[in-house]
Amino acid sequence: MSTSREFFDKLGLTNELLFESLLSCTPDKIYFKDTKSRFVVISDSMVENFNASNASDVIGKTDFDFFSHEHAQQAFDDEQKVIATNALVVREAEKETWPDGTVTWASSIKAPITLENGEPIGILGISRDVTQEKTARDELEKHDRILKAKNDTMLADLESAHIVQSLLIPGKVRPSSIIRIAIAYEPSHSVSGDVVTFPRPDEPEVRFFLGDVCGHGVSAGLYTLLIKYAADRQSRAKDDRPQSVLHRLNESLQEVLPNRFVTAVTGIFEEAEDGGVRLTVSHAAHPIFFIHRISDELETIRLENAPGLGLLSGAQFENQEFNLTRGDRVIFFTDGLEEALNENGEEFGLNRLIEIVHESRNERIESVPQFLIRKIEQFAGRTPRVDDQTCIVVEAR
Numbered sequence: 001m002s003t004s005r006e007f008f009d010k011l012g013l014t015n016e017l018l019f020e021s022l023l024s025c026t027p028d029k030i031y032f033k034d035t036k037s038r039f040v041v042i043s044d045s046m047v048e049n050f051n052a053s054n055a056s057d058v059i060g061k062t063d064f065d066f067f068s069h070e071h072a073q074q075a076f077d078d079e080q081k082v083i084a085t086n087a088l089v090v091r092e093a094e095k096e097t098w099p100d101g102t103v104t105w106a107s108s109i110k111a112p113i114t115l116e117n118g119e120p121i122g123i124l125g126i127s128r129d130v131t132q133e134k135t136a137r138d139e140l141e142k143h144d145r146i147l148k149a150k151n152d153t154m155l156a157d158l159e160s161a162h163i164v165q166s167l168l169i170p171g172k173v174r175p176s177s178i179i180r181i182a183i184a185y186e187p188s189h190s191v192s193g194d195v196v197t198f199p200r201p202d203e204p205e206v207r208f209f210l211g212d213v214c215g216h217g218v219s220a221g222l223y224t225l226l227i228k229y230a231a232d233r234q235s236r237a238k239d240d241r242p243q244s245v246l247h248r249l250n251e252s253l254q255e256v257l258p259n260r261f262v263t264a265v266t267g268i269f270e271e272a273e274d275g276g277v278r279l280t281v282s283h284a285a286h287p288i289f290f291i292h293r294i295s296d297e298l299e300t301i302r303l304e305n306a307p308g309l310g311l312l313s314g315a316q317f318e319n320q321e322f323n324l325t326r327g328d329r330v331i332f333f334t335d336g337l338e339e340a341l342n343e344n345g346e347e348f349g350l351n352r353l354i355e356i357v358h359e360s361r362n363e364r365i366e367s368v369p370q371f372l373i374r375k376i377e378q379f380a381g382r383t384p385r386v387d388d389q390t391c392i393v394v395e396a397r
Contacts, residue, residue, distance in 0.1 A: 022043075023041070023042070023043040023044060024043070024044045025044075026043055026045060027045055027128075028043070028045065028126055028127065028128050029042075029043060029045050029046045029049060029106070029125075029126070029127040029128070029129075030042070030043040030045075030046070030124075030125070030126050030127075031043065031046055031124075031125045031127075032113070032122055032123070032124055032125075033079060033122050033123050033125065034121070034122045035083055035120060035121065035122055036062075037062050037063070037075070037076050037079045037080070037123075038060055038061065038062050039058050039059050039060065039061055039062070040059065040122065041055075041059075042055055042058055042059070046058065050066050062076070063075045063076065064076075066098075066099075067096060067097060067098060067099070068097040068098065068099060070097060071095065071096055071097045074094075078091075078110055079110060079123050079125075082110050082111065082112050082123050083112060083120045083122075083123065086112045086114065086118070086120065087112070088109060088110065088111050088112075089109070089110045090108070090109050090110075091106075091107065091108050091109075092107050093105050093106075093107060093130060093134050094106050094107065094108050094127075104129060104131045105129070105130050105131045105133075105134040105135075106127045106128060106129055106130060106131075107127070107128050107130050108125060108126065108127040108128075109125070109126050110123050110124070110125045111123065111124045111125075112124075158190040158191065158218065159190070161190065161191050161218075161221065161222075162187075162190045162191055164225070165191050165192065165221065165224060165225065168225065168228065169185065169192070169194075169195060169196055169197065169224060169225075169228060170183050170185055170196035170197065170198070171196075171197065171198070173198060174198070174201045176204075176206050176269075176397075177204070177397065178204075178206070178269060178270070178271050178277050178396065178397055179206055179269050179277060179394050179395060179396055179397060180365050180366075180394070180395045180397060181198075181206075181392065181393070181394050182365050182366050182367075182368055182369050182392075182393045182395075183196060183369055183390070183391070183392050183393075184369030184370050184372065184373045184389065184390065184391040185390050186336075186373055186385065186388065186389040186390070187221070187388050188336065188384075188385040188386060188387050188388050188389070189218060189221065189388075190218070190221075191218060191221030191222075191224070192220075192221055192224065192388040192390075193212060193213040193214075193215060193220025193221050193223070193224060193388050194210075194211065194212050194213075194224070194334050194336070194388040194389075194390040195209065195210070195211035195212070195213070195224045195227045195228050195231070195262075195264075196208075196209070196210055196211075196390060196392065197209045197228045197231050197232055199231060199232045199235035199236065200232075200235055200236060200240075204270070204271070205268050205269065205270040206268070206269040206270075207235055207240075207266070207267070207268050207269075208266065208267060208269075208332075208392065208394075209228075209231040209232075209235070209245075209264065209265075209266040210264065210265050210266070210286070210332050210334065210390065210392055211224075211227050211231070211262045211263065211264040211286075211309075212262065212263045212264070212286065212334045212335065212336075212388070212390075213227065213260065213262050214260045214261050214262065214263075214308070215260065220260075223257065223260065223262075226256065227253075227262055230249055230252055230253065231245070231249060231264075231266070234248045234249050234252070235266075240268075241268075241280065241282075241319060242266045242267050242268060242280055242281060242282035242317075242319055243282040243316075243317040243318055243319045245266055245282075246264065246266060246282050246283075246284050246306075246309065246317040247315070247316070247317055249264075249284075249309050250284065250307075250309045250310065250311075250312075250313075250315050250317075251313065251314075253309050253310040254310060254313055256310075257309075257310040260310065261285070261307075261308035261309060261310045261311045262284070262308055262309040262310055263283075263284060263285040263286040263308050263309075263334075263335075264283065264284045264285075264286050264308075264309055265281060265282070265283040265284075265286040265287075265289065265332055266281070266282060266283075267279055267280055267281035267282065268280045269394065269396075272323060274323075276323055276324055276325050276326070276396065277323075277324040277325075277328075277396040277397075278321060278322070278323055278324070279321065279322045279323075279324060279330060280319050280320070280321050281303070281319070281320055281321075281322070282303075282306075282317045282318060282319050282320070283303050283306055283317070284306050284307060284308050284309045284315075284317060285305075285306060285307055285308035285309075287302055287303040287304070287305065287306070288300065288301065288302055288303075288350070289301050289330065289331060289332045289333070290329075290330070290331040290354075290357055291322060291324070291328060291329070291330050291331075292328070292329040292330075292331060292357060292358075292360075292361060293325075293327075293328050294325065294326065294327030294328055296358075296361050298354065298357060298358055300350075300354060301322070303318075303320060304318055304320075306318070324396040325396060326396055326397060327395065327396065328395070328396045329365065329368070329393055329394065329395045329396075330393070330394045330395075331357055331368075331372075331391065331392070331393050331394075332391070332392040332394075333353075333372075333389075333390065333391045333392070334387075334388060334389065334390045334391075335387065336385070336386075336387035336388045336389035336390070337353055337372065337373075337376055337389050337391060338350050338352075338353050339386070339387055340376045340379065340380050340383075340385070340386070340387075340389070341380065341383050341386060342379050342380050342381055342383055343380075343381045343382060343383050348376055348379055348380075352379070353372075356371075356372055356375040356376075357372065359371075359375070360372060365393055365395040368391075368393045369391040369392070369393050372391055373389060373391065376389070
């Protein structure tokens with residue numbers, strides 16, 4: 001402090017001169033008031049703020065001469081509180097309403113001025129215009145409220161979509177005299193991009209359709225009900241063999257799946273002449289499934305290559321038949337099972353999937369799909385599911 005005083009003395013700078021320089025140069029509004037809240041000293045910025053010619057036009061007046069009664073009364077009450085309690089009053093955003101209705105905002109601090117004996121003689125006030133900051137903050141809060149409202153609406157819509165999808169996909173699986181069916185359907189998001197449907201439940205044969213819309217989450221899930229409806233409708237045509245169903249689906253989806261495609265496998269389980277069950281199956285870029293024989297032999301079926309639905313107009317699909325005996329199981333699945341990742345980023349893979357399908361032989365068919373999903377979850381650990389996981393297990397009676 002003494003060093004600063006010596007420096008100012010050498011320059012001939014007095015406290016009065018320094019004080020006057022501060023009042024004339026600062027953009028902040030600095031003022032002193034007496035115990036009746038009358039202005040005693042003000043900075044040049046306050047003269048300009050009040051549109052006064054000079055400081056003498058303001059000295060001796062109060063806020064009631066410049067602001068609306070509402071704002072002036074609040075300022076007066078704050079100042080009298082400062083004088084009565086000898087304590088600071090700080091306001092981060094104080095509303096200033098001018099007589100013409102204009103509103104500005106200021107951050108302010110009001111401190112007591114006392115004699116050595118503690119007697120209050122007035123207050124010191126410093127005010128800074130924060131109108132731009134307050135306006136920007138209000139706009140941001142308004143934007144946040146709008147964004148929250150939209151987000152709440154979106155979440156409500158997603159919940160509704162989840163409820164609708166869970167009711168319709170996979171839907172109720174009807175009893176059959178030739179097969180038993182068990183399903184695991186595990187979305188990675190609120191809605192799933194996997195489609196499971198069993199068209200024409202009024203017939204002795206059992207038709208199924210398993211599809212996987214390209215992509216994940218909501219964007220893929222929006223198409224699932226469309227795909228289900230289209231698959232059910234195309235399965236009711238006169239030519240209802242699996243390859244024909246896929247052909248018609250492919251043509252109908254050309255214009256409704258922009259930049260997307262669907263992998264799918266579809267088929268019919270029906271009673272064979274020898275008393276067993278015949279499976280006729282066709283696929284669109286979904287070629288792999290398993291046949292787990294009652295003897296515990298596990299066949300990994302790889303069908304001939306075929307394009308996904310919605311990619312190529314005029315694409316051809318082929319049927320293939322398989323014979324099943326009592327106790328044989330067929331396992332269809334989407335790629336979310338084999339593509340599951342663990343905490344090291346390692347993929348579960350087809351070989352591990354084959355291993356756990358082998359392990360599932362001793363499980364009742366009703367438990368097999370969830371048995372497989374649990375094994376994959378144990379592998380993934382804390383890694384979240386990155387894709388929908390759907391598994392259909394069918395056992396010949």
